[in-house]
Amino acid sequence: MVKTAEGGRIAINGVSRVFEDRTDGDQAVIALSKVDLDIREGEFVSLIGPSGCGKSTLLRLIAGIDKPTGGQLKLDGEPIDDAHPSRGLVFQDPTLFPWKTIWKNVATGLEAQGVLKERKGEVDKFIELVGLKGFEKAYPHQLSGGMAQRAALARALVNHPKVLLLDEPLGALDAFTRMNLQDELLRIWRERGTTMVFVTHDIDEAVYLSDRVVIMTPRPARIKETIRIDLPRPRVRYSPSFFEYRSRILESLQLVPEIGQPEYIV
Ligand code: ADP
Ligand code: MG
Numbered sequence: 001m002v003k004t005a006e007g008g009r010i011a012i013n014g015v016s017r018v019f020e021d022r023t024d025g026d027q028a029v030i031a032l033s034k035v036d037l038d039i040r041e042g043e044f045v046s047l048i049g050p051s052g053c054g055k056s057t058l059l060r061l062i063a064g065i066d067k068p069t070g071g072q073l074k075l076d077g078e079p080i081d082d083a084h085p086s087r088g089l090v091f092q093d094p095t096l097f098p099w100k101t102i103w104k105n106v107a108t109g110l111e112a113q114g115v116l117k118e119r120k121g122e123v124d125k126f127i128e129l130v131g132l133k134g135f136e137k138a139y140p141h142q143l144s145g146g147m148a149q150r151a152a153l154a155r156a157l158v159n160h161p162k163v164l165l166l167d168e169p170l171g172a173l174d175a176f177t178r179m180n181l182q183d184e185l186l187r188i189w190r191e192r193g194t195t196m197v198f199v200t201h202d203i204d205e206a207v208y209l210s211d212r213v214v215i216m217t218p219r220p221a222r223i224k225e226t227i228r229i230d231l232p233r234p235r236v237r238y239s240p241s242f243f244e245y246r247s248r249i250l251e252s253l254q255l256v257p258e259i260g261q262p263e264y265i266v
Contacts, residue, residue: 007076008162008195010039010062014071017057030220031057034071037214037223041076044189044196046206048249049216049224055199058221059165062197063089075163085109088156092168094148096140102127102151103136109159126154129188146177150184157188163195171201182208186233203253207245208235215252225252 017032031054039045047055060066061073064083073080075087096105107123110116116123127136130150140148149169156164166185170178182205189196200206206213207229215225229245236242 006162007041008193009041009076010037010163010195010197011074011077012037012039012058012062012071013073015058015061015068015073016070017054017061017066018069032061032068033220033222035221035223037226039195039197040211042193042195044198044209044211046198046200046210046213047216048200048203048206048213048253049221050218050253051201053216053219054221055216056167059089059167059197059199062163063087063165065089085113085159086161087163087165088159088161089165090149090152090156090167090169092171094140094145094152096148096151096155098140101137101139102132102143105140105151106154106158108155122158126158127151129157129191130154131184144177145173146181149173149181153185153188157192157194161194163197166196166198168199168201170205178205183234185209203246203249204237206249207231207242208237213245213249215249227252 012035015032015035016030019029019031035058047058049055057066061068062080064080064087067081080087096102097108100108103123106127107116107120110119110123124136127133130153132147132150132154135143135147140151143151152169170181173181185196186209188194196209198206198209210229213227213229214223215227216222217224227245227248231241231245
């Protein structure tokens with residue numbers, strides 16, 4: 001692996017996030033409660049858990065665009081206290097600027113930092129890396145969902161993030177595009193050595209991609225279990241060992257109905 005991004009170790013210690021500012025008169029929402037998680041430099045970690053359990057909240061805290069109400073988050077030993085290009089965020093919705101070409105969209109971060117002139121070549125390089133060479137002059141509405149998501153990836157990668165935070169980035173794509181982009185993501189990860197924190201609802205996706213799968217409880221989210229996926233890559237989606245991991249995760253999420261109690265708990 002050619003490691004081009006130095007660092008990328010995340011330490012999450014006793015992190016809680018309580019939302020007090022409810023306008024509907026409801027009581028406060030405890031989104032996260034005393035979460036502890038250490039992520040190695042260059043590790044690929046997936047977060048999986050029921051909807052509303054605090055996965056996006058945790059990503060936002062790592063990104064530095066939200067602050068914990070308790071505990072502390074660190075990147076390479078330094079407290080995370082604001083947003084920084086070293087922590088790139090990619091959402092389910094690619095959120096490209098519709099009035100900008102793909103090239104200009106990808107160049108956004110470098111332009112904002114005032115370094116576009118000297119680093120122009122990198123925009124081309126990352127467009128090529130995500131497989132969009134030839135589409136530089138296209139506008140977002142001219143791209144398929146998968147291509148737009150590739151552009152969003154390139155836009156985050158051009159800042160050389162130490163950490164890439166991905167919030168269900170492939171959730172809106174059809175199954176074939178999704179599997180194809182999973183492979184692209186692994187290739188980029190191997191090439192760049194970026195730490196990946198990947199939120200997904202898709203258990204197969206988590207097993208296919210991750211070094212570790214972190215299973216979260218329903219709200220208030222705690223870490224229920226961390227499962228190391230000890231399978232060589234490329235992984236075979238239909239192998240017995242793949243299914244074993246899949247079953248373990250299903251069981252941990254309590255999505256396996258018990259006899260006499262056929263309803264899913266989550
Ligand atoms: P997930 O990504 O796991 O589906 P979220 O992290 O988005 O869950 O949300 C966790 C909980 O925190 C939810 O109950 C949600 O309604 C609540 N929440 C998230 N953001 C806010 C906010 N800005 N204000 C109030 N409540 C919020
Ligand atoms: Mg979410």
